[in-house]
Amino acid sequence: SSSSSSNAAPSTPSQTSPSTHKSAKNHFDVVVIGAGAAGMMCAAVAGQRGRRVLMIDHASKLAEKIRISGGGRCNFTNLHVGPANFISENPHFCKSALSRYTPQDFLSLIKRYNIAYHEKHKGQLFCDHSAEDIIQMLKTECDRGHVQWRMPCNVDEVSKTEAGFLLNTSHGQLSCESLVVATGGLSIPKIGASDFSYRIAKQFGLKVVEPRPALVPLTFDAASWEAFVPLAGISLEVDIETGAKKERMVFREDLLFTHRGLSGPAVLQISSYWQSGQAIRVNLLPEIDVAEELIAAKSTSKKNLSNYLAAYLPSRLVDGLLQAHGFDGDLKIVDMQDKRLRLLGEKLNRWELFPNGSEGYRKAEVTRGGVDTRAVMQQSMMVKDVPGLYFVGEALDVTGWLGGFNFQWAWASGNAAGSAV
Numbered sequence: 001s002s003s004s005s006s007n008a009a010p011s012t013p014s015q016t017s018p019s020t021h022k023s024a025k026n027h028f029d030v031v032v033i034g035a036g037a038a039g040m041m042c043a044a045v046a047g048q049r050g051r052r053v054l055m056i057d058h059a060s061k062l063a064e065k066i067r068i069s070g071g072g073r074c075n076f077t078n079l080h081v082g083p084a085n086f087i088s089e090n091p092h093f094c095k096s097a098l099s100r101y102t103p104q105d106f107l108s109l110i111k112r113y114n115i116a117y118h119e120k121h122k123g124q125l126f127c128d129h130s131a132e133d134i135i136q137m138l139k140t141e142c143d144r145g146h147v148q149w150r151m152p153c154n155v156d157e158v159s160k161t162e163a164g165f166l167l168n169t170s171h172g173q174l175s176c177e178s179l180v181v182a183t184g185g186l187s188i189p190k191i192g193a194s195d196f197s198y199r200i201a202k203q204f205g206l207k208v209v210e211p212r213p214a215l216v217p218l219t220f221d222a223a224s225w226e227a228f229v230p231l232a233g234i235s236l237e238v239d240i241e242t243g244a245k246k247e248r249m250v251f252r253e254d255l256l257f258t259h260r261g262l263s264g265p266a267v268l269q270i271s272s273y274w275q276s277g278q279a280i281r282v283n284l285l286p287e288i289d290v291a292e293e294l295i296a297a298k299s300t301s302k303k304n305l306s307n308y309l310a311a312y313l314p315s316r317l318v319d320g321l322l323q324a325h326g327f328d329g330d331l332k333i334v335d336m337q338d339k340r341l342r343l344l345g346e347k348l349n350r351w352e353l354f355p356n357g358s359e360g361y362r363k364a365e366v367t368r369g370g371v372d373t374r375a376v377m378q379q380s381m382m383v384k385d386v387p388g389l390y391f392v393g394e395a396l397d398v399t400g401w402l403g404g405f406n407f408q409w410a411w412a413s414g415n416a417a418g419s420a421v
């Protein structure tokens, strides 16, 4: 794979723009702020349509989030994308863009660049080699559209003019007809996340759906978690759920015990739905009714509790859980009351936990909430009341599940705006 220096800010390409529109050096048809997944897709599409596009980012390296995604291999899409895989206060909003730019569309691009990939599970597609392949592909697509760059560059002020927008930046004053805000959400401030998109939204009178960390490990207060600390490192497939009745969400994924709480895909998924104060429920043996099985086994098995359960779960987990829940693993099943076995069944099939919070934006893969999409046109991502102003990607109140859905939203919304600006 290529070295990280290949992601250094590209210099402005020497090609002259095909556009004859206003030749002023600092005027552009389109300025895209945020050289991440959605911004690069948008700039490439707009540039290849012949628009004179400038890309701005305050970071010195391109698309750091793509680089660290999917453990360095970028889970760039999911074969089974649908609106149900996204959380939003306006759940129909994502449909139009997703249907006009599908996982197959992104795959054709990947194939054109001969990027090797594989399916991991549940339709999740990853690069065989490195996420850098995706960054280089998007960079080349931008070059093909003669996109120009200002990186690192801070945008201090944005104002609306009759013909478009005026930007005060650390590279001086710039103007454009269309402005695309692609600065993402608040996750991972260390690599440059900022609240820029929310500030611009508020400046133009748009609502912002309260942002909060999502796809994030959940934590527990130290006293209540103490008994489970010895289980750190254990991972197993579970059913995990939160919410009641119509709001109820269930995922079957791997759960990971950590020193501070719970992580793994199961917990990341449910964290996006979990509300502070609510319980999460974990079924550690989704295929077995533990109480029924144990009560039936009383007449046939001479085993003690610990040995019996070790046939179903890792013994370190069995022993740790029995101890944490106050059961004596040395007791023979036959000597136990049905009432106790039912209680144990409850702890294994319907373990109720109350997280006290999450690991926060430091660890969150995405930000739930964002620019309220009810003010945005779903075909173009343009703000209904501010012609020429667009928001794309994670900045919007569209949050995907774990599994490639967030990148697919970035590609689809970037494409929608790139085709319209």
Ligand code: FDA
Pocket (backbone or CB within 6 Å): 033, 034, 035, 036, 037, 038, 039, 056, 057, 058, 059, 062, 063, 064, 065, 066, 068, 069, 070, 071, 074, 075, 076, 077, 153, 154, 155, 182, 183, 184, 185, 187, 188, 191, 192, 193, 194, 195, 196, 364, 365, 366, 392, 393, 394, 395, 403, 404, 405, 406, 407, 408, 410
């Ligand atoms: P993105 O965050 O990609 O880009 C925003 C850009 O704006 C950045 O380049 C930033 O520097 C710039 N910017 C921010 N503030 C600015 C400002 N004030 N001025 C100028 N520039 C500014 N998703 C998925 O589908 N599959 C996966 O495998 C993973 N894996 C993953 C791992 C980890 C560790 C994280 C943190 C996240 C993921 N994700 C993921 C989520 C995915 O990375 C994310 O949803 C997309 O990158 C969002 O794309 P955007 O283009 O909207 O924002």
